[in-house]
Amino acid sequence: MxxxxxxxxxxxxxxxxxxxxxxxxxxxxxxxxxxxxxxxxxxxxxxxxxxxxxxxxxxxxxxxxxxxxxxxxxxxxxxxxxxxxxxxxxxxxxxxxxxxxxxxxxxxxxxxxxxxxxxxxxxxxxxxxxxxxxxxxSNLVTHQFDVLRCHRLYQTLPERQRKIVDFVVEGAPNKQIATKLKVSVKTIERERQKAYRHLNVRSTAEMTRVVILGGLHDVIFxxxxxxxxxxxxxxxxxxxxxxxxxxxxxxxxxxxxxxxxxxxxxxxxxx
The missing domain is CATH 3.40.50.2300 (Response regulator)
Structure with a gap:
């Protein structure tokens, strides 16, 4: 059929x-x-x-x-x-x-x-x-492209933004991240917004998805x-x-x- x-x-x-x-x-x-x-x-x-x-x-x-x-x-x-x-x-x-x-x-x-x-x-x-x-x-191919896109976006983040993103995904608030990186909360907020734009996301949930899929690259492919x-x-x-x-x-x-x-x-x- x-x-x-x-x-x-x-x-x-x-x-x-x-x-x-x-x-x-x-x-x-x-x-x-x-x-x-x-x-x-x-x-x-x-x-x-x-x-x-x-x-x-x-x-x-x-x-x-x-x-x-x-x-x-x-x-x-x-x-x-x-x-x-x-x-x-x-x-x-x-x-x-x-x-x-x-x-x-x-x-x-x-x-x-x-x-x-x-x-x-x-x-x-x-x-x-x-x-x-x-x-x-088709669905698997679309997923592979999505994983590869996320992987490349995540890997091209500047080092400090990537650290901030990792902390955010782990659930750390801005104040705690600022303390760990020894910078101001304002700096964390600014760098976090830059990371959002770089990853083309609008929320922490979307950013988390990019990070998780990006990290799965070696497993998926x-x-x-x-x-x-x-x-x-x-x-x-x-x-x-x-x-x-x-x-x-x-x-x-x-x-x-x-x-x-x-x-x-x-x-x-x-x-």
Missing amino acids: NQEPSMGYSPASLTPVRPVVFAASKDSAWLSRVGQAANAEGYRFQTSPSITSLVNQAATTEEIACIFLDYDPRMQQWSSIEQLLFEKNVAAPVVLVLDETSGMSASEAVARIAHVVAFNSMETHEIVDSVRDAVAL PVARSRNSLVDRRIDQRSLEPTKSSNLSPTTSMMPSMNPSSVPTNTYGSI
Whole structure:
């Protein structure tokens, strides 16, 4: 049975807005099959030959079902695509499309951006399964982006503001914080307001949420490791055993590692 796509509503007309399946590929036959799969699930379909332009389109789209991106062996830094998705606030499941010869060369791309792996030899009904697998991960992908956003905001706080925020989250009043840091209460109030603005929050409860999610970063995000297979993952290396995968099925679901310290900031060209 087909899943009913979640519908947003246009403020002007209150009519349902169908989510969009995006696909970046230069293979017209593949795009045709993806389009058929999207239509079969009740989604709109948009394409682009360039990953960069497609991400820019997705950034202005209210409802995204998922994004199909072709694996390109000429692309050396998939971290730049990971960074672009984050900077454009495109929190959508990514289906990375491989061909049968990609093999281990695609491991970095899979680790960086793939939530679901598919193959360009798949038929339309198999692509429908990929769409469903990706959409099923939407809430988790949104949560991961939220965790990463909070982590980066928290880590970029000035040292004194971070100390104040930590004390506030622990429940310490301004007077007690001022005593511990040997500054005036006025200074604590001023720095606390600066921290609120930096974290884009309006209350202590919202600030606490940012700090807690920011601190969960290393637990939430998986770590990609190469062994004798394309992907080998563990969600929390402190408590879970690694999951081995000797072969990728036509549709393989996975969550990518998004490590803020390893993502460079650079200029993106069309791919």
